[in-house]
Amino acid sequence: MGHFDEKHATLLAEPVGPRDHVRGPAQADVTLVEYGDFACPFCRNAYGSVKELLARMPDVRFVFRANPRSHLYAEAEAAAEAAEIAAAQGKFWVFINGVRFEDSLDRLAGALAREGRFAASLHAVFRPGHAVSTERARRQLVTVGPHQIVADLPADEDGDDAGPSPHDLLIAALGSCIAMTVQWSAQKHKLALEHVEVRLTQSRTADGHLFRVSVVLSGDLSDADRAQLQHAAEACPISRTLTHGIAIETRVAVDRSVDEAGRESFPSSDPPPWTSGR
Numbered sequence: 001m002g003h004f005d006e007k008h009a010t011l012l013a014e015p016v017g018p019r020d021h022v023r024g025p026a027q028a029d030v031t032l033v034e035y036g037d038f039a040c041p042f043c044r045n046a047y048g049s050v051k052e053l054l055a056r057m058p059d060v061r062f063v064f065r066a067n068p069r070s071h072l073y074a075e076a077e078a079a080a081e082a083a084e085i086a087a088a089q090g091k092f093w094v095f096i097n098g099v100r101f102e103d104s105l106d107r108l109a110g111a112l113a114r115e116g117r118f119a120a121s122l123h124a125v126f127r128p129g130h131a132v133s134t135e136r137a138r139r140q141l142v143t144v145g146p147h148q149i150v151a152d153l154p155a156d157e158d159g160d161d162a163g164p165s166p167h168d169l170l171i172a173a174l175g176s177c178i179a180m181t182v183q184w185s186a187q188k189h190k191l192a193l194e195h196v197e198v199r200l201t202q203s204r205t206a207d208g209h210l211f212r213v214s215v216v217l218s219g220d221l222s223d224a225d226r227a228q229l230q231h232a233a234e235a236c237p238i239s240r241t242l243t244h245g246i247a248i249e250t251r252v253a254v255d256r257s258v259d260e261a262g263r264e265s266f267p268s269s270d271p272p273p274w275t276s277g278r
Helices: 041-056 076-088 105-122 166-188 223-234 237-243
Strands: 021-023 031-036 061-066 129-133 140-144 147-151 193-205 208-219
Touching: 031 041, 061 076, 147 166, 166 193, 166 208, 166 223, 166 237, 193 223, 208 223
Parallel strands: 031 061
Antiparallel strands: 021 061, 129 140, 140 147, 193 208
């Protein structure tokens, strides 16, 4: 614990330099240097006071120096390292992926972890799909990974109903995703969910396509548990994909089969790379 005494003041041993994290005018008459620990609850309490002070005194230069105390807080060093990584990208005043971080400093590590998980989800590997027409005009053979399914239309839509329609596949994807996400949330939060049933309908309205979803939960669940699982149901990846922007890039190619052996569709003097091993 420090004690301020003008006659016996503790002086700053290391002057503010180019390696410091600084906000405010470079030629300020007053400089405030804070040694803080991102995981410290007392630093969290100080954050609001410092923020308010700087708002009232914009002519003060503020310097923050990380002082992680790992012997007291397990996440202290990791949070300090994360802040330095942000600083190397010019984002110490912790804009996280372009969004200003306005929470208490002890929540910085959690905010960075959430953004990391979100970024990882953008790089998720999805198996490609393949749809091939058959001898029946409305019947398609759909392949995804090792799985095959026949897609068709009902008889009143000029099909044979040999398999689910594209809209049927869409509602099946949404229903299975909601059920999986609810079960995953129950396992993560150790909730006593025994069974989940998802019922769905879809229709066209003046405002667009509408899905109606009913989720039936079985188990010894409190009101808070049910609210948690409802939130999970509304946040399933397929649901978020359908309710957010969807970009579709389509390229059409024409299959021109070569009838005669040796016939070339390109100048013989300039063969394509794959024929020469390049």
